[in-house]
Amino acid sequence: MTEIRFGSPTVSRRTVIKGAAATAAVIPMTQILGGEVQAASKVLRLGTQKQVKPAAPWTTSDGSLQILSAVGDYLAYQRVDGSLEPRVATKWKASNGLKTWTFDLRKGVKFHDGTEVTSADVVYTFQAHLKETNKSASIGNFKGVIAAVRAEGAYKVVFDLVAPSGNFPYTVASTSYGAIIIKNGADGGAAWTKTMMSCGPWIMTSYTETEKTVFKKNPNYWDTDKQASLQYDTLEQIQFLSAAAAVPQLKTGKIDAIVLLPEDAVKLNKSKFSIDKVGSAAGIHMHMRCDYGPFTDVRVRKAAALTINRAGYIKGVLKGVGGNIANDSVMDSYPTRDNSVPQREKDLAEAKKLMAAAGNKGFTVDLSTWYRDDIAKFAQVVKSSFAEIGISCNLKVDGSDGGGSVYYTYVPYPSGKGKGPKYDNNSWLASNLGITEWAGRGVPDQYLKREWRSDGDWSGAYTDNATLDAAIDEYLSAGNPKKQSTASGKIQRASLDYTPYIIVYNTNILFVRRSNLKGVSYNGITQIDATGAA
Numbered sequence: 328m329t330e331i332r333f334g335s336p337t338v339s340r341r342t343v344i345k346g347a348a349a350t351a352a353v354i355p356m357t358q359i360l361g362g363e364v365q366a367a368s369k370v371l372r373l374g375t376q377k378q379v380k381p382a383a384p385w386t387t388s389d390g391s392l393q394i395l396s397a398v399g400d401y402l403a404y405q406r407v408d409g410s411l412e413p414r415v416a417t418k419w420k421a422s423n424g425l426k427t428w429t430f431d432l433r434k435g436v437k438f439h440d441g442t443e444v445t446s447a448d449v450v451y452t453f454q455a456h457l458k459e460t461n462k463s464a465s466i467g468n469f470k471g472v473i474a475a476v477r478a479e480g481a482y483k484v485v486f487d488l489v490a491p492s493g494n495f496p497y498t499v500a501s502t503s504y505g506a507i508i509i510k511n512g513a514d515g516g517a518a519w520t521k522t523m524m525s526c527g528p529w530i531m532t533s534y535t536e537t538e539k540t541v542f543k544k545n546p547n548y549w550d551t552d553k554q555a556s557l558q559y560d561t562l563e564q565i566q567f568l569s570a571a572a573a574v575p576q577l578k579t580g581k582i583d584a585i586v587l588l589p590e591d592a593v594k595l596n597k598s599k600f601s602i603d604k605v606g607s608a609a610g611i612h613m614h615m616r617c618d619y620g621p622f623t624d625v626r627v628r629k630a631a632a633l634t635i636n637r638a639g640y641i642k643g644v645l646k647g648v649g650g651n652i653a654n655d656s657v658m659d660s661y662p663t664r665d666n667s668v669p670q671r672e673k674d675l676a677e678a679k680k681l682m683a684a685a686g687n688k689g690f691t692v693d694l695s696t697w698y699r700d701d702i703a704k705f706a707q708v709v710k711s712s713f714a715e716i717g718i719s720c721n722l723k724v725d726g727s728d729g730g731g732s733v734y735y736t737y738v739p740y741p742s743g744k745g746k747g748p749k750y751d752n753n754s755w756l757a758s759n760l761g762i763t764e765w766a767g768r769g770v771p772d773q774y775l776k777r778e779w780r781s782d783g784d785w786s787g788a789y790t791d792n793a794t795l796d797a798a799i800d801e802y803l804s805a806g807n808p809k810k811q812s813t814a815s816g817k818i819q820r821a822s823l824d825y826t827p828y829i830i831v832y833n834t835n836i837l838f839v840r841r842s843n844l845k846g847v848s849y850n851g852i853t854q855i856d857a858t859g860a861a
């Protein structure tokens with residue numbers, strides 16, 4: 328991980344800030360009085376985003392994923408660079424033309440109660456997510472992908488797939504952040520939060536939903552080297568809705584690290600705080616309903632996309648460090664991207680021609696989302712940009728914790744192929760125009776399957792496009808980077824041609840910490856690994 332001091336000319340991109348001050352990190356807690364460091368305790372305190380639902384494997388969403396990554400462990404974990412690190416699994420291999428994947432489990436991994444993790448627990452974990460009655464928020468990651476999961480002995484698990492998948496290990500890794508390993512037969516719903524029984528490096532000692540979770544060090548964690556080097560006994564995660572609430576606590580030492588927006592980060596004292604950065608595929612995706620409402624004509628969608636000054640947004644609003652330019656597809660942050668696809672830029676003349684060709688003189692539409700600092704800024708830019716071609720946006724911003732009251736009610740759910748509800752209730756999956764944030768995955772498979780493919784369960788745009796679907800299927804089944812790059816180019820071109828979403832930039836995570844903390848890592852999903860903190 329690159330350490331960057333404030334003022335460094337190499338400071339680069341991103342900010343996630345879920346709930347504004349959001350996703351966090353970890354640092355040794357110091358008591359600051361009058362600017363002097365008084366004493367270091369054995370407590371790591373980090374600011375995190377507000378959660379939407381209970382911090383449990385079947386219900387996790389947004390702000391609770393940091394809690395799960397503390398108490399739980401996955402078959403594999405997404406590293407800072409996007410690659411996978413073996414955790415509960417030691418290795419994996421494909422067979423049967425990428426339709427069968429076999430995972431060897433690590434011996435000696437123990438749950439917090441001291442019992443050993445075996446293949447029966449792993450099989451149950453994934454079967455439980457697939458069981459419709461459990462209503463797992465992660466079911467869309469596995470349904471239609473995993474045909475069956477079975478044990479071969481105590482330390483081997485086999486996944487039989489519906490279709491070939493070159494990136495399948497990411498599907499069952501921490502990129503599916505609800506897929507921490509739980510005990511065979513356990514209730515992974517809200518009841519799980521009473522014990523948070525898993526096999527991760529921290530054990531939950533207290534949990535106040537939407538406010539604070541406290542953990543103690545797990546003395547029986549399987550990675551004894553990490554546990555031996557960890558200098559802290561206690562970890563606290565404190566949730567914040569906005570940077571305005573979090574920054575004062577960061578300055579006074581009440582919290583030790585946090586993810587901040589660029590303008591908040593660069594104002595902090597250079598001698599006391601450092602910035603770490605992680606480039607990611609995370610970003611703000613703005614859907615335009617393709618099946619209902621004022622954006623059903625593709626010419627109108629393309630015109631809307633041409634109103635945004637992407638380079639200007641990154642330079643002005645993101646201060647040149649908060650993000651990298653995107654091109655209205657989810658492929659733009661990955662090494663398999665086809666760089667020959669032209670970048671979409673602001674072109675009002677062309678936008679007006681498209682509106683005229685569609686016989687559209689403008690209209691009024693609700694722009695729905697939830698309140699988070701970066702989303703609020705983007706919504707204002709969209710409002711002013713769209714107005715230049717006669718599209719007037721009424722901002723409908725859900726100010727509840729994590730947007731759970733209106734925008735993320737998951738009513739309706741799931742989305743369907745080109746056929747959504749014939750109304751706009753200002754929620755994610757029933758709004759004509761809506762802004763949704765996505766965490767950064769090491770591969771684009773989940774975005775493609777759940778958001779962009781016509782049968783995706785999280786498709787706010789309600790897509791129905793055979794060309795795009797075919798390109799997505801080609802990518803998902805590709806077995807090597809060359810084939811993935813070819814398919815990526817097809818996805819990128821089909822995305823520009825169809826324009827169901829506007830994606831202006833991919834986020835750079837700016838992790839602000841007290842300068843004396845070392846050894847904390849975090850990934851593009853904003854999961855934190857504090858086991859090396861020193």
